[in-house]
Structures are given as C-alpha cells and as structure tokens.
Amino acid sequence: MPLFRNSAISEATRVGGLSAPITVTWELTNRCNLRCTHCLSDSSPEADTRHDLSLAEAKGVVEQLAAARVFQIHFGGGEPFVYRGFMELLRHAQSCGFCCLCISTNGALLSEKRIAELEAMGGIYLQLSIDGATESACDAIRGAGAFRMVTSALERLRDTRIVRTLNFVYCRRNAHELDAVHRLAGRYGATLRVTRLKPSGRGVAVYERLRPTQGQLAYLHTWLGRHEDVLTADTFFHLNAFGGKPLPGFQYCGAARMTCLIAPNGDVFPCAFTQSAIFRAGNLRTQDFAGIWRESPVFNTVFRQRPQGACTTCPAFEGCGGGCPAVKHALTGRLDIPDPDCVIETARSMGGSAMGGDDPAPLCAG
Ligand code: SF4
Numbered sequence: 471m472p473l474f475r476n477s478a479i480s481e482a483t484r485v486g487g488l489s490a491p492i493t494v495t496w497e498l499t500n501r502c503n504l505r506c507t508h509c510l511s512d513s514s515p516e517a518d519t520r521h522d523l524s525l526a527e528a529k530g531v532v533e534q535l536a537a538a539r540v541f542q543i544h545f546g547g548g549e550p551f552v553y554r555g556f557m558e559l560l561r562h563a564q565s566c567g568f569c570c571l572c573i574s575t576n577g578a579l580l581s582e583k584r585i586a587e588l589e590a591m592g593g594i595y596l597q598l599s600i601d602g603a604t605e606s607a608c609d610a611i612r613g614a615g616a617f618r619m620v621t622s623a624l625e626r627l628r629d630t631r632i633v634r635t636l637n638f639v640y641c642r643r644n645a646h647e648l649d650a651v652h653r654l655a656g657r658y659g660a661t662l663r664v665t666r667l668k669p670s671g672r673g674v675a676v677y678e679r680l681r682p683t684q685g686q687l688a689y690l691h692t693w694l695g696r697h698e699d700v701l702t703a704d705t706f707f708h709l710n711a712f713g714g715k716p717l718p719g720f721q722y723c724g725a726a727r728m729t730c731l732i733a734p735n736g737d738v739f740p741c742a743f744t745q746s747a748i749f750r751a752g753n754l755r756t757q758d759f760a761g762i763w764r765e766s767p768v769f770n771t772v773f774r775q776r777p778q779g780a781c782t783t784c785p786a787f788e789g790c791g792g793g794c795p796a797v798k799h800a801l802t803g804r805l806d807i808p809d810p811d812c813v814i815e816t817a818r819s820m821g822g823s824a825m826g827g828d829d830p831a832p833l834c835a836g
C-alpha cells in the first residue's frame with residue numbers, strides 16, 4: 471500500500487534518505503480519457519505519447535527497480551490502463567519479485583474482466599480518484615461522466631478482495647464534501663485518502679481559485695484528527711503548525727528520501743510535483759536507476775538536506791518542516807521560504823490550536 475499513516479521513520483531517513491525508495495511513482499503516459507481541471511500531469515486524450523517508454527523499455531526499468539530493491543511501484547499517469555501492454559508490465563513486475571503494486575486510476579477501464587484478472591494476480595492495490603460525493607460536485611472538477619465512471623468501477627469491485635482507496639484532492643470547492651466522501655468510501659469498502667491540491671500541471675492555472683482557505687485548512691486539521699482511518703500521504707504536515715497532537719503519518723517531505731518519480735519518457739524527478747527541468751535527476755534511457763538514486767546532485771544537495779531559511783526559526787518547524795518544496799518552488803521559484811499555505815498566523819490567531827476549525831465553508835462556486 472502507498473504511504474500509510476502511522477509509519478515510523480527515523481531522523482536519519484528524514485535527512486539522508488533511504489538506500490532505495492520505498493515507493494517509486496511511475497507516470498507511464500500522459501494520455502488519459504479524462505481532462506480533470508487540476509490534473510497534476512496535464513494529461514488529456516490528446517497528450518503526446520511519442521516519447522513514452524516502450525513496453526520493452528518499461529520492462530527493463532522494472533528490472534532495474536527490482537535490482538535496486540525498491541519495495542513498491544505505484545503506477546499512474548495519465549490513465550495507466552491506456553498504456554499499451556500495461557497488464558503485461560504488471561505481470562513482468564510480479565515475475566521480478568514485486569509483491570506490492572499500486573495503480574492510480576479513474577476507473578473508466580476497469581471492466582469486470584480486467585478486475586477479475588487483477589484479483590487473480592493478487593498484490594494489486596487500486597487508488598480510484600473522486601473529488602466529490604455527488605455527480606455534480608465531482609464532475610465540476612473532474613469533468614462530465616467522471617463520477618459515474620468511478621462509482622461504476624467501485625460497484626464492480628465491491629465483492630472482490632482487491633484493496634482500494636478513494637483519492638480525494640481537497641480544495642476550496644469540495645472542502646464541504648469530506649464527510650460525505652468518507653461515508654461513500656465506507657459504502658464501497660474503500661479507505662479514503664485525502665491529498666492536497668498543488669500547483670502542478672493544470673493545477674497551476676486553477677491554484678489561486680481552488681486552493682483551500684485558511685479556515686478550510688483549520689477545518690481539515692480538526693477533521694483529520696477525528697478520522698484516523700483516513701490516509702493522507704505526505705501532504706499535510708504543514709498543518710501541524712496548528713498545534714495539539716501531531717497528525718499521524720509522515721511529518722516531512724519524502725521526495726528523494728523514500729520516493730521518487732519516473733516520467734513517461736524515463737526522466738527521474740524527486741516526486742510527481744517537482745517535474746521541472748532544474749529538479750531532473752537523470753533519464754532511464756541512458757542511466758541506471760540505482761546510480762541516479764544514489765548519486766544525483768539534485769537529490770543529494772537539495773532534497774536530502776535539512777530545509778534552510780526563514781522556517782528554521784519558526785516554533786512550528788519540527789512538526790511542519792517548512793511545508794512542501796514543490797508548492798514553494800512552483801509558486802515562488804524558491805525553497806528557503808515558508809510554504810505558501812503556511813498556517814502559522816492562523817494558528818496564532820486561534821491561540822495555537824485548530825479548535826474552531828469546524829467550518830469547511832465558504833463553498834466557492836468559482
Ligand atoms: S515536494 Fe511536496 S509533493 Fe513532493 S514529496 Fe515533498 S511534500 Fe510531497
């Protein structure tokens with residue numbers, strides 16, 4: 471499974487990184503049947519696939535990841551099921567020893583036959599994307615038909631043993647949907663996983679309009695504290711500045727320390743949200759994965775160092791770590807400044823706690 475809450479990671483990992491990633495996220499293609507408003511990889515039905523790794527190349531990369539002792543591959547895109555030969559690639563990964571394969575999907579191509587194949591394979595975990603508990607709420611963000619596609623897939627998955635999560639990107643427009651989406655996940659036997667809207671891909675253009683308000687961030691902090699069954703990956707540690715009990719889960723950025731990203735053309739980056747040229751660590755068409763992980767200057771001199779700058783004197787720094795480098799860099803071009811969604815002033819005005827963060831409104835119609 472991907473990035474669970476309640477994981478214990480040492481300080482050594484926090485600074486230096488692991489000898490191999492726990493999870494490698496792999497965007498196989500930017501081709502997708504949908505065109506979500508905030509898509510982090512700017513994927514669409516028309517996306518250029520000419521530079522995508524071929525199936526033969528992808529199999530070779532899987533072998534490299536196995537040799538490097540990567541624990542888990544998390545396939546995404548775009549929509550990974552549109553990648554030609556994807557099922558063959560999954561089987562190849564299993565034959566190389568991967569017993570834990572995660573797939574992020576919008577559910578559109580999860581036919582009964584394919585679900586049966588995946589269930590028979592075993593060791594497959596699905597993350598299905600949903601951004602609202604109703605058709606109108608979800609489709610306003612993910613496009614017409616998205617809600618029906620994903621809930622139809624969830625119906626077909628209902629009686630299977632395939633472990634699944636519902637991925638929900640928390641934003642200004644759907645903050646009020648948290649409780650309803652949590653209930654919906656429960657009805658379909660899925661665990662809810664909440665992530666943060668970030669200015670990456672098409673998320674850049676909508677970020678100012680859809681980023682959660684400070685009140686919504688306070689509400690989310692309170693809400694997550696009350697729902698320990700909800701997964702969050704590594705995206706909300708900046709909310710620890712609200713004080714009180716730290717949110718369970720990772721308390722810092724895992725990019726280049728315990729995870730990294732492979733782009734469709736084989737480029738390697740610290741994570742899915744840091745795909746800018748200055749963070750490119752290498753390319754798997756010409757370089758070996760283990761060598762990139764071990765020796766990339768951008769991994770070693772930027773992402774594996776303790777954050778520097780204004781945040782280091784902040785009283786909330788130990789819990790917050792300065793926030794998400796990807797968001798900082800995308801919005802300002804800098805890494806030595808507080809997260810643009812820093813909540814420290816809001817926390818101070820609340821007396822150091824998120825008590826009172828009980829209102830997800832205002833709902834933004836924009
Ligand atoms: S840069 Fe941000 S999105 Fe990427 S792993 Fe770090 S915290 Fe997560």
Ligand code: SF4
Nearest residue numbers: 711781784790809812
């Ligand atoms: S100033 Fe930096 S460390 Fe302090 S809460 Fe804000 S982002 Fe976190």
